[in-house]
Amino acid sequence: MVDVYLVGVGGQGIITASKIVGDAATLAGKKVLLSETHGMAQRGGSVVCTARIGDVRSPLIPDHGADVVLSFELLETLRALCKASKNTVVISSTERIVPLSVSTQKLRYPTMEDVEGKVMRTAKAFMQIDAPRVAADSGVPMSSNVVMVGALAGTGITGLDRAHFESAMKMNIRRDLAENIIAFSEGYRLASPQP
Amino acid sequence: MSRILEAEPGSTMLLMGNEAIVRGALEARLSVATTYPGTPASEIGDTFAKVAEQAGIYFEYSTNEKVATEVAIGAAASGLRAMVSMKHVGVNVASDPLMTFAYTGTRGGFVLVTADDPSCHSSQNEQDNRFYALFGGFPLFEPASPQECYDMVKKAFEVSEELGQPVILRTTTRVAHVRGPVTVGEISVGPKKKEFVKEPARFVTVPAVARARHLVLLEQLSKAEQMADESEFNTVIRIGDGGRQGIVTSSAAANYTIDAAKGMGLHVDVLKLGFSNPVPSKKLLDFLRTHDIVVIVEELEPVLEMQVRSLAQREGLGTKVFGKMDGYMPRAYEFDQAIVTRGLARAFSSDQKETTRCELPQDLPTRPPVLCAGCPHSATYYAVNKATNKKALFASDIGCYTLGVAPPYSTADLLVCMGSSVGTAGGLAKVNDLPVIAFIGDSTFFHSGIPGLVNAVHQGHRFLVMILDNRTTAMTGHQPHPGSARDPCNPGAISVSIEGVVKGCGVKWLKVVDPYDTSATTEAVKEALTQDSVSVIIARRECALIAKRDEKGAIVKKHYIDQEACKKCRTCVTKFQCPAISSIDKLQTIDEALCAGCGVCAQVCPYKAIKEAP
Incomplete structure (x- = not known):
């Protein structure tokens, strides 16, 4: 049983990322359940997806139950910590998308030190990926989500083969597939355990 | 690219519950599908829109849920299989034809899909539409997974045709929007044409016919109960060694229940109901007789619980029944494994480590959905606040523009349902001295705003209707509506003019503005509010997301x-x-x-x- 909790902001391609994970698991012959909470998400709200690989019926991940938190945005990383425990690896993009409440209600966007401190106190490990930069370097600035999926694959926690992820990408990405594979590979490399 | 049509018979693929419903219907000789979009049902229509032509069925985005239901009724009464899908509150709109369609019955299989939304993820209430099945007399299917969505749609069409009665398939957000493995069969759609054989003694519900047909409905429901008692979707799942403790459950709650019971290490029998109206009385009584304690686990209303308690009382059984009527399970919001674990632990007096719900830190900046960059509604609201200095009452409606409720605009004071802004504005204007403005989107105006406007003209109500015309049904994913210039499902579709409708209703003062011109919009609002009858402003500007997509980001002035x-x-x-x-x-x-x-x-x-x- 592997539980992946994907979070971010509407428009970051989180649902596509979760579908890649789900199709990869299905191609590997594993049972998988995905859920998404979106509704009005494309209007820039918080988005949550879950991917549960294994023999389970409930699509929702219990509190403190995630094996991996895969976050596409720093503030959302903090919001996801309820699903984390000392068994959880948190992989977060360093991208910041400042919500309007910071401007209008004069709330403070957390600093990197805030995020690091809170994640390290809660989780087993914290991996930071500069996904927008990696995506830009691969030639498709919109491919941050694929960089993050690459990082998830690179950790090996899902137990799925790289080939399954790459086949799943072909099923879900319609444009610039070659560049997206480069973005995925770089994410994969950054998260792979050092030899 | 649609995996719905590509899937080979016998293959397993990851499908969303809503997609599985479409695939199942396409394998069940479906001929006609209709919808009005609404979360969490929208992907059913959107998937049909993509595949209808290739699959060889007729599909339309209808004006509202009532019309969608009526179009499907016309096809099903002729003898073809038809499906209509909508969100839970859409069934309120469609309930008038549905209640009497249960009397006439149907010749072709008819399945209504209602997608309920426990916890109101994207809805104005969390009503439990299983009550419609009891209310109107509809056989009811409640899938718990995408595979069951697929399987039960096929069965629902068979049951509908065998009984000659319309059938309801009810999902919830955690079924409709879950993706899971689905093993599919062969696509087999129905014919395009079928001649309606006249039979007024059945299909024209004058009182004499209705009285006779009510008895037919009751007779068919008792046959349906036998079918439910024999249904493979109503089965006992043994957890551990089973024993004298039992659980009755359905839909998404069944998933949480089975995971919770396993996680708790219980020895318990779970009667999972998939064909749940009429309730399978024989199966339930048998279950009650063979268990000492039975816990009912269902989301929202105690629909099964009331019926189980009544069966136990009728038969004088001493089985202890626990549920939400005695406070063991909550009656509001969706369930999860932790909620079900807590309830089961109390009912079965099982020792469980109390899990506390994780609370988020309060100081994290919130990220609610907001109007997009370039959204014409934002410009309209800015202009309205400037014109009124916020000294006005705002009747709002259902759409992206409802987000105007939040600061800095605060342009929503009253909202109950689709199309309600125009009617409620009439009442507000009658009893208040402040100026009243109704905001309604183009799709919502066609859906159910027009009768309110006719009423306002006829009664002489004095308020301003602002039709926020962004040329699409934006919030649910940019589906077309009767005013759209293009309808992907119907290339010959005629665009109905909003101005023409407004003038036809008898409105004397009408102005069309471009919301991006904030001074012109502000002046128009000021002038409209001086009129002594109902006035209308159409604030017309294409949804910014569509404009961005169509112009491919080329023509913008950053x-x-x-x-x-x-x-x-x-x-x-x-x-x-x-x-x-x-x-x-x-x-x-x-x-x-x-x-x-x-x-x-x-x-x-x-x-x-x-x-x-x-």
């Missing part, structure tokens, strides 16, 4: 804030709202990547500090 001219008055964030503008540590900036180039902020800035980028 803006920036000239920091030397900026006086730090913060008007651009206190009177206006744009995701591209941020104000952090007294510094206002525009994110060029997010800027849609609408130029409205440049009109908002009192110091002309917002300028077109060179």
